[in-house]
Amino acid sequence: MSTADRSPIALAILPPPVPPAVVRARPPQASIPQTKVERDALLNAIRRGMLHEKAVPPLGMEELRRRAAAALTEAGLAESYLDYAVVIANNESWRDALAAVPFDRRLLLMPKCLRVESRCPAPFDEFGLLCKQCGLCSIQDFQVEAERLGYAVLVAEGSALVMAMVQTGKIEAIVGVSCMPVLEKTFPHVQSAAIPAVAVPLLQDDCIDTTVDIDWVWDYIHLEAADRSRRLDLGGLHDAVKAWFEPATLDEVMGPPVGHAEEVARQWLAVGGRRWRPFLAAAVFEALRPDASPDGGSGEAIRRAAVAVECFHKASLVHDDIEDGDLERYGEPTLCGAQGVPVALNVGDLLIGEGYRLLADSGLDAARVQAAVREAAASQRLLCQGQGAELSWSRSPVQLASRQVLEIFRLKTAPAFDVALQLGAICAGRGPEVADVLRAYSEAVGIAYQIKDDVEDLQDDAGLARQAEARPSVVLALAAEKARGDDREMLAAIAGGRRHEAATPARLREAIRATKADERAALLLEGYKEQAVRALEGLTDPTLKGLLRRVVSRIFNDLQFEGYCREQEAVARQRDDTATATA
Numbered sequence: 001m002s003t004a005d006r007s008p009i010a011l012a013i014l015p016p017p018v019p020p021a022v023v024r025a026r027p028p029q030a031s032i033p034q035t036k037v038e039r040d041a042l043l044n045a046i047r048r049g050m051l052h053e054k055a056v057p058p059l060g061m062e063e064l065r066r067r068a069a070a071a072l073t074e075a076g077l078a079e080s081y082l083d084y085a086v087v088i089a090n091n092e093s094w095r096d097a098l099a100a101v102p103f104d105r106r107l108l109l110m111p112k113c114l115r116v117e118s119r120c121p122a123p124f125d126e127f128g129l130l131c132k133q134c135g136l137c138s139i140q141d142f143q144v145e146a147e148r149l150g151y152a153v154l155v156a157e158g159s160a161l162v163m164a165m166v167q168t169g170k171i172e173a174i175v176g177v178s179c180m181p182v183l184e185k186t187f188p189h190v191q192s193a194a195i196p197a198v199a200v201p202l203l204q205d206d207c208i209d210t211t212v213d214i215d216w217v218w219d220y221i222h223l224e225a226a227d228r229s230r231r232l233d234l235g236g237l238h239d240a241v242k243a244w245f246e247p248a249t250l251d252e253v254m255g256p257p258v259g260h261a262e263e264v265a266r267q268w269l270a271v272g273g274r275r276w277r278p279f280l281a282a283a284v285f286e287a288l289r290p291d292a293s294p295d296g297g298s299g300e301a302i303r304r305a306a307v308a309v310e311c312f313h314k315a316s317l318v319h320d321d322i323e324d325g326d327l328e329r330y331g332e333p334t335l336c337g338a339q340g341v342p343v344a345l346n347v348g349d350l351l352i353g354e355g356y357r358l359l360a361d362s363g364l365d366a367a368r369v370q371a372a373v374r375e376a377a378a379s380q381r382l383l384c385q386g387q388g389a390e391l392s393w394s395r396s397p398v399q400l401a402s403r404q405v406l407e408i409f410r411l412k413t414a415p416a417f418d419v420a421l422q423l424g425a426i427c428a429g430r431g432p433e434v435a436d437v438l439r440a441y442s443e444a445v446g447i448a449y450q451i452k453d454d455v456e457d458l459q460d461d462a463g464l465a466r467q468a469e470a471r472p473s474v475v476l477a478l479a480a481e482k483a484r485g486d487d488r489e490m491l492a493a494i495a496g497g498r499r500h501e502a503a504t505p506a507r508l509r510e511a512i513r514a515t516k517a518d519e520r521a522a523l524l525l526e527g528y529k530e531q532a533v534r535a536l537e538g539l540t541d542p543t544l545k546g547l548l549r550r551v552v553s554r555i556f557n558d559l560q561f562e563g564y565c566r567e568q569e570a571v572a573r574q575r576d577d578t579a580t581a582t583a
Helices: 036-052 061-075 079-093 095-099 138-149 159-167 180-193 214-222 234-243 247-254 259-270 276-288 299-324 335-339 341-360 366-395 402-427 431-458 474-482 486-495 505-515 517-538 542-556 566-582
Strands: 106-110 152-155 173-178 197-201
Touching (some): 036 079, 036 234, 061 079, 079 180, 079 197, 095 197, 106 138, 138 152, 138 214, 173 180, 173 214, 180 197, 197 214, 214 542, 234 276, 247 259, 247 341, 259 299, 259 335, 276 299, 276 542, 299 335, 299 341, 299 366, 299 402, 341 366, 366 402, 402 431, 402 474, 431 474, 431 517, 431 542, 474 505, 517 542
Parallel strands (some): 173 197
16 A cells, blocks of 8 residues: 555546647747747737727738737737738637627638647548547547537638538638648638638648647637627736735725734735736626626625635735745745744734625625625635645655645635635626536636646746745656656655655756656646636536636646756756856
């Protein structure tokens, strides 16, 4: 019996596996923005332009170039990406028209080069690739989902066959994936047909094992007229939520701070962070609020609820830092590092009280205040159970199975996302009807978010934080499960919370790469992201469903998973050597 078998921590339920090809890390060609963050920034700039200046498609090339150039300037990207930006602008000009076409009158067109060519078992006929559903690439996922919705699906090249299908009258809109050269050649034909057509560009033009921004394809496939979320500017909403935490705005919501403890708490509340949790609360509210009122009658309530969510989150960080001995966060000293444990502990407790005060004073009716308080209390309880499991492990650390680490993640991280989602729905008056779906969605998002943190730790200190208490890591757990030879003892020790004299960031990275634990963690991350999207199938509200699909992409697309090829390992080794020399 292994040490993991004797641990009281339960095993998390794993999501269905995703195709390994989903996490292939091929760089885009030079004419396409190199990071997902940049491509999303361009897309959001184009969408804002379409909101501010209505587009009536089909747009001419001159108009598309004007809009594309303006979006590149807003996103801070080079003019060399203009042709790519034109394609994105053309797609967005058709967005509302595409949404109005029933699924069963649409065609999904994909290129065969999305497959893993060396391993693809699918044959061809005169119409294109006959997918064998082998699970090696994204073609299967797109095809299965599109056919479930009612699409016609074609995996083939060339515009002649497509135009013939359009001329039959059975196809009224096209969602496509294609390389830039093909898009340039087919643009005049599609424009002349004057039917809604969007085409997500491939990130490479070399026709072999190409990749695409999967979430963009997913978004266009699912567009429907009843989904108002396609008109929501999530970037603008996120910026607005961040502004709620400016000192002057916090004073408006919470009142001026009284005494030293409140001053420190307010300062800590205003300290950086992505504000994902209050953003989620505001986004759900925007999706569900009644149309009859500009703010659903609860505009101030959602602001107070969102600030309450951040109060609970920041309190948990304060307590977590004390318990784990962390002295730095956001690149700055933690509260316990700067002010000492007694002050930090008191401020964390104060922030919890402030969160409940904000909910009580939200202006919601008594039933919704009761529901909000119940959700906040349940979230706090689960979070403490997860932290308790981790603290119990830290007193008597043993090597945990990767699924046990994931269970700790579920308890520790998912509740903070869940309470944000639930409070947004409660403020909109729709809490009970969506509660179960939001719970399942938040569990998947929470676990994925914590895996993301573990993957990012690899790019920092490989999980070796010598000044802090050891904590469970899914990447280290995955590596320890597969390690052989000299690495086995080292990884078992580190994954079990013990020091090992031979462990350095460089050696750990090498051992992790040898076991492919980094790749397996990336697949787990994608699996939980997909599980979050699948959880939304139970939603009957198309706007909330569409919004939460987009939110998954927004939260996770800033992660640049580099892998550990020889070039990346050389960069990491040089960084480690520099750090050792200056220590």
